[in-house]
Amino acid sequence: MASGYDTEIRTVLRDHARLRVDVGTLGTDADLFAAGMSSHASVNVMLALEDTFDIEFPDAMLKRSVFESISAIDTAVSELRPAA
Amino acid sequence: MSGVRVGACAGGATVKPLAPNAEYPWDMQGVGMDLVEIGEVSDSIETFGEKYLGRVFTSAERNECGTSPARLAERFAAKEAILKALHADGPVPLAAIDTRAAGRGQLTVHLTAEAATLAGRRGVVSIGVSVSRAHGQAAAVAATRAT
Numbered sequence: 001m002a003s004g005y006d007t008e009i010r011t012v013l014r015d016h017a018r019l020r021v022d023v024g025t026l027g028t029d030a031d032l033f034a035a036g037m038s039s040h041a042s043v044n045v046m047l048a049l050e051d052t053f054d055i056e057f058p059d060a061m062l063k064r065s066v067f068e069s070i071s072a073i074d075t076a077v078s079e080l081r082p083a084a
Numbered sequence: 085m086s087g088v089r090v091g092a093c094a095g096g097a098t099v100k101p102l103a104p105n106a107e108y109p110w111d112m113q114g115v116g117m118d119l120v121e122i123g124e125v126s127d128s129i130e131t132f133g134e135k136y137l138g139r140v141f142t143s144a145e146r147n148e149c150g151t152s153p154a155r156l157a158e159r160f161a162a163k164e165a166i167l168k169a170l171h172a173d174g175p176v177p178l179a180a181i182d183t184r185a186a187g188r189g190q191l192t193v194h195l196t197a198e199a200a201t202l203a204g205r206r207g208v209v210s211i212g213v214s215v216s217r218a219h220g221q222a223a224a225v226a227a228t229r230a231t
Binding site for chain 2: 047048063
């Protein structure tokens with residue numbers, strides 16, 4: 001199932017995650033850490049997501065599982081974005 | 085798999101693997117290491133500036149390291165190594181781990197907030213950290229000691 005913010009999230013990952021593979025080839029549930037994203041790169045991804053979506057990740061979300069896949073990120077962004 | 089021969093010491097002694105989260109011998113509770121490319125820290129400072137520095141490092145760390153990517157990379161590696169040594173299984177902001185230079189590549193550690201809570205849950209009473217850097221990379225090893 002395509003995620004609601006799939007395109008924007010993939011753009012952030014392409015620019016900041018330093019993946020070993022083309023992000024376009026990854027499924028929404030693919031493990032981003034297994035695809036080469038380091039813990040340091042995941043911080044950059046978090047900051048870029050905040051800029052892209054005008055959100056701020058609270059301390060309670062600062063854990064590996066929130067950033068481990070496109071679908072997990074999409075879920076987090078959906079929770080943090082104000083309802084349209 | 086228990087009892088697998090994974091290596092041998094000089095005297096031929098068998099070394100058995102420890103399962104993740106297994107109890108370590110003596111009073112060592114956990115160990116972790118991390119490696120960071122210094123260039124990635126440079127890029128992060130250039131791209132995100134204060135937003136990056138403020139979210140990752142404490143004011144004391146920034147006072148000690150300034151904007152030196154190499155020194156900040158050591159601190160980042162130290163934080164990640166500490167999280168691994170603590171077997172972090174929940175959210176811990178990196179700024180809840182404060183590291184201070186202690187000479188000869190050693191850091192002292194002060195934990196706050198979620199990091200302190202996690203250490204308390206693990207029964208950790210002290211953490212040793214050693215950092216180093218070479219060939220554009222910074223590395224850190226952390227070991228925790230339990231009660």
